[in-house]
Amino acid sequence: MNDKIQHKIDCLIIGSGAAGLTLALSIADKASVIILSKSELKEGSTLYAQGGIAAVFDENDSIESHVQDTLIAGAGLCNEEAVRFTATNAKTSMQWLIDQGVPFDQIIAQDGSTRFHLTREGGHSHRRILHAADATGKAVQTTLLDRVRAHPNIFLFERFNALDLVTSKKLGKKDKRVHGAYVWNRSKERVETIEAKFVAVATGGASKVYQYTSNPDIASGDGIAMAWRAGCRVANMEFNQFHPTSLYNDKAQNFLITEAMRGEGAYLKRPDGTRFMPDFDEREELAPRDIVARAIDFEMKRLGADCMYLDISHKDETFILEHFPTIYATCLKVGIDITKEQIPIVPAAHYTCGGVVTDLNGKTDLDNLFAIGEVAYTGLHGANRMASNSLLECIVFAHGAASSILAEINNISEPDPISMWDESRVTISEENIFISHNWHELRLLMWDFVGIVRSNRRLHKAITRIELIKQEVDEFYANFKVSNNLLELRNLAQVAQLIVLCALERKESRGLHFNKDYPDTLDIATPTFLSPDKDA
Template sequence: MREFDALIIGSGLGGMTMALHLADHIQVGLITKRELRDGGSGWAQGGIAAVLDGTDSVELHIRDTHVAGAGLCDHDSTRFIVEHSKEAIDWLIQMGVPFTKDTEGDSAYQGYHLTREGGHSHRRIIHAADATGAAVIDTLAHKVAAHPNITVLESHIAIDLITDQKLGRSGRHCYGAYVYDKETDRVETIVAKSTVLASGGAGKVYLYTTNPDVATGDGIAMGWRAGCRVANMEFIQFHPTCLYHPHAKSFLITEAVRGEGGILRLPDGTRFMPLHDERAELAPRDIVARAIDFEMKKGGFDCVYLDISYKPAAFIKEHFPNIYLRCLELGIDITKEPIPVVPAAHYTCGGVVSDMAGRTDVTSLYAVGEVACTGLHGANRLASNSLLECMVLGKAAATDILKATATERPNIPEWDESQVTDPDEEVVISHNWDELRRFMWDYVGIVRTNKRLERALHRIELLQHEIDDYYSNFRVSNDLIELRNLVQSAELIVRCAMDRKESRGLHYSRDYPGMLSEAKSTILSPD
């Protein structure tokens, strides 16, 4: 049995931020499903939104967030996060993140270049070329790995949280988690005074996604099973521009390409976004994704094209070096030809309900980052607000943990696998995984109907019975744990979607195409 003052489940920006703010004071355990740098944050390309330029303001950033969120953003949460945005960026600069310097005389902060993305009224995105997430995570990972009070456990995946409920006790307290060590093929019991869900979103529930393979909704499912409310899971953001190529797995074409003048075209070269929204390519992601989906279905196209080739080649290579090189590897020279793109599941706007200190409905359990629903993103996340939320709430949750008083811990039993055996047919897992992702794409995608949602829920219930039976009889494995969590996350997405009798933000229903006058969150409770 391992013991820490704080156990952090996930090694993205939220988890690393918390670890670094806590580790000067207490012992921290940080578990990650693969290696330390393999979280979803490292995949972020565009940058981090913050009020940095003198012509910008907190009020304007809040307004842009509310507009993108289709009236569903929580005002207090949004204000808190935006007001702390400059502080968060200054911390990253202090940590040594190599943000791109300004060479063009554009809006800048401390000599750093600021760009603009869809839905933003100002240049306020600080970035490291077109690989901001990787630059931030690489910088912080060095700090985390070197800190004497942080124990990093790689190749570990949490199975379930240890709560009063799981122990058969009254009360709503979390004491840690049961964790599967993939290298030893054993389940460890890790106890902690505070436990943090920082495990990212559930993009892998869909067939096409920009997310890494680890984005399987683990924290959302574990939080739900532990007794936490879950909210707004119907709002799955589909990024409008994922590279369409048979050999390009989950490669995102950043929002900043459109922010710097990229034009969306049909296969015959026709520009179409002005027909869908007056903001054209700079409209929020939900509008752009639906427009692309509409044009693809209308014309029977496999993809559309994002064209920035009319810009000087030097400009493209300087601003988008990683995209340029990756496309060139696949035979696409973006300085001379457009990029084939399709929408793909990108971000989970809903999640475990948490407050401005990261606290959930279960005492000593926190949720930070994409796994959480703070109310910031509303019905549609404004571009580059996600990394900002990770940092601001990561620090706030760390502060709350350091102030919390310890609770007496009951006797924690070790993981019991005396009643299970080795699995007989692994094909059950792979088949169910494939089936789930395909029907979620077909029935619970960018455009939804009541009939599609009912079909999806019926299939989910059948899969849940199979998976529960498998889980009860066989030893756990990484694939089984992830599949169990994916199916639970899928059920929450569908149930939230069925509860919303309107179209708002990322949730578009053909049966309810209008938007209601009052914006309300969809909140599910396991009780």
């Protein structure tokens, strides 16, 4: 199938992380599936997720407690129906992962029986985080990928970029349906077409829009931008989570220090060795991420310091090595022994809490188009995602999407034919420095003006420049042949615009969005919705 230029399939899944792989495995017995992966199949945010997945397995815990913790962390902006749906289906979804072979850590009880080791992270009132040491995402990704590779009805397209979704509107029809996508074959440097009864966007978030991020290079907001261009609404794009603790070291950029370390007793400290979180929140190191990230940002600016420090060296060495082997090994490579020394840390863009608007089955505004995982706005995260609800959302909503697709697949007509990509009027650019310059300017602009702390002046300056960059990119895209960097820049510019437009709409500070000109929180919490028909 990969040698063809035109392809036809039941379901095209754009993205090969936990959400995409789960959906593929859940429908492949009854539907043919193509999984499109922009880079290597294993590459993506799932692979680098360290902490774990939240679900109620402890008899002293409850679904209601998980719900309330999530609502509190979301700063009053969560959709309670989505929160309850997720928490209620969490254990079943985790059991599905266990059945697939994901090796979550277990411990032996005093009576000789085994049970899952549960850890605790910021915002959680109980230990409810299932994990595989400090590399849970890797365990999930590799296990599911092995299952996917073995399934005869799943076809893997590696190193393919999705350019754009093909909708009825593009085909000159009046209904609102997706019919497939144009995709860029990076290996053969050509545009191909994929016709599909269903399309699922599972491309992850957009943290690469910022200069400093914990995410891999592929997190460029592709799915959000494509869905917006296709006519889907987005919501809450102003809520960008900055993970408080990313390793501050030039030799190990983008390396995250899991929140589970604070859950197991690590302290945040100033350069002089004193703790500072007790000065900001009664929950101290276990406060939600937005509070911790702002506290670190405040202390760095107040002291003129390059970083703060995370210290777990007071814990037993065997305990540290058992629970955080990946972090220990990575830090040791750059000369830091975490059993004896503090870890230099800074906040980094980590998670996109908003995204493409969907229902509880992942359905978007377009018929037959689904969005699942970080790319979607389900209402689960509100103004701040609680730790270890992200991979959970991927699994729960992938199963919801699968149920909807399987219920409808026999009643859906074949997609309309998609014409071949026309590049007869474009040329090969000899000015790729243009892409590189705008790429770096855009990301630095977002970091400086649309970061952890914002202001009206910064936001207005940002939107003015972003719209100019976007116009330049659109003109370049129209005149020159596509490339990976051009496609990502096009999507990043679109997502940057959506983030700032949402931020300008919010006249308050709430959760991850802090505006110095509106420091107070309004009594009534409302999501920020943008529509292509109204806000484009």
